[in-house]
Amino acid sequence: MRRDRTRRVLVLVGLAVGALAAAALPVVPVGPAFAEEGRQIGGGVGRTGSSSGSDVGWDADIAAGRTTPSADPVSIMPMGDSITGSPGCWRGNLWQLLVDTGRDVDFVGSQSQGCLPTGSDPDNEGHGGYQVTSSVANGDTRRWLELNTPEVLLVHFGTNDVWSNVPPAQILDAYTSIVTDLRGLNPDAIILVAQIIPLEPDESFSCPDCGQRAIDLNSQIPAWAAGLSTERSPIVVVDQWTGFDPATDAYDGVHPNDSGNVKIAANWFAALDRILT
Numbered sequence: 001m002r003r004d005r006t007r008r009v010l011v012l013v014g015l016a017v018g019a020l021a022a023a024a025l026p027v028v029p030v031g032p033a034f035a036e037e038g039r040q041i042g043g044g045v046g047r048t049g050s051s052s053g054s055d056v057g058w059d060a061d062i063a064a065g066r067t068t069p070s071a072d073p074v075s076i077m078p079m080g081d082s083i084t085g086s087p088g089c090w091r092g093n094l095w096q097l098l099v100d101t102g103r104d105v106d107f108v109g110s111q112s113q114g115c116l117p118t119g120s121d122p123d124n125e126g127h128g129g130y131q132v133t134s135s136v137a138n139g140d141t142r143r144w145l146e147l148n149t150p151e152v153l154l155v156h157f158g159t160n161d162v163w164s165n166v167p168p169a170q171i172l173d174a175y176t177s178i179v180t181d182l183r184g185l186n187p188d189a190i191i192l193v194a195q196i197i198p199l200e201p202d203e204s205f206s207c208p209d210c211g212q213r214a215i216d217l218n219s220q221i222p223a224w225a226a227g228l229s230t231e232r233s234p235i236v237v238v239d240q241w242t243g244f245d246p247a248t249d250a251y252d253g254v255h256p257n258d259s260g261n262v263k264i265a266a267n268w269f270a271a272l273d274r275i276l277t
Contacts, residue, residue, distance in 0.1 A: 073106040074276060077150035078124040079141070079178075080157040083197065083264075085126020087255055089115035093265030094272075096120060103276050108148035123148075132157040133166055136174040142181045149185045152275075153178075154268060156194040156240060159254070162213040163199075171217055172224045183233050191235045192271050195221050197264065200246035200253040214241075238271045240264055 078084050078091055091107065092115030098105050107121035114122045125144045127135070135141050135157075145153075155178065158171045175193060182189045195218035199210040222237050229235040240263075246253045249260030256264060 073104045075106045075108045075150045076152045078154045082128035086113040090261040090264035092120040097269040131160045132174045136177045153191045168217045168220045194238045194240040197244045
């Protein structure tokens with residue numbers, strides 16, 4: 001549902017627009033080690049520290065000297081593997097949540113896999129079987145971003161890398177490349193990066209260590225995001241791990257079923273709800 005239009009800058013909403021210099025959108029710790037510390041705030045989305053962009057206010061239009069925000073739809077790109085593309089139908093659930101709350105959004109991407117509800121925006125960059133590391137190395141992610149440069153990027157990407165025992169540092173380097181490429185195309189882009197859903201594949205998949213590898217990756221994402229987030233182009237870490245049970249929320253211990261899609265969509269929405277007007 002990509003529409004030809006003049007690009008606009010997304011407005012982030014906070015309580016005190018004047019405190020721009022102190023702001024950065026929150027990163028979210030996740031996983032058992034973090035959950036025990038009680039540092040999560042509702043719906044899988046939380047913050048560390050005493051202030052965040054949503055607390056002190058950050059308005060991209062005002063920061064750039066504009067006084068009247070555009071009324072164009074907010075372009076959102078879901079990027080990832082099959083968990084995002086097909087069968088990643090949390091996109092339909094998320095679209096419905098956004099529309100039901102009056103958000104004017106436009107999902108963008110070169111892929112178009114329809115999801116319920118009928119009429120939900122099918123566009124995305126979810127590619128089954130893809131690794132984020134190889135997708136960056138061969139230029140795929142750069143090409144996707146150039147074709148449909150978004151204002152908001154949703155990233156749940158790395159499950160196949162974890163499966164293939166790619167070290168977390170390499171996965172995070174790939175994330176950095178995506179962020180750098182997107183900011184080169186849209187300096188005001190907002191990036192939401194998921195701590196990936198748990199992996200508990202059955203024995204037939206022959207990946208007994210996959211679950212721990214996912215934990216290892218997730219534990220390093222908040223610090224990575226904090227080091228790369230900027231006032232102009234914040235990175236928000238979205239906890240997709242906590243509350244997701246592969247035994248009941250995935251049909252094979254890996255790919256989400258209907259209940260899993262509902263949970264994933266709710267977590268994305270909780271983060272987007274704080275930044276979309």
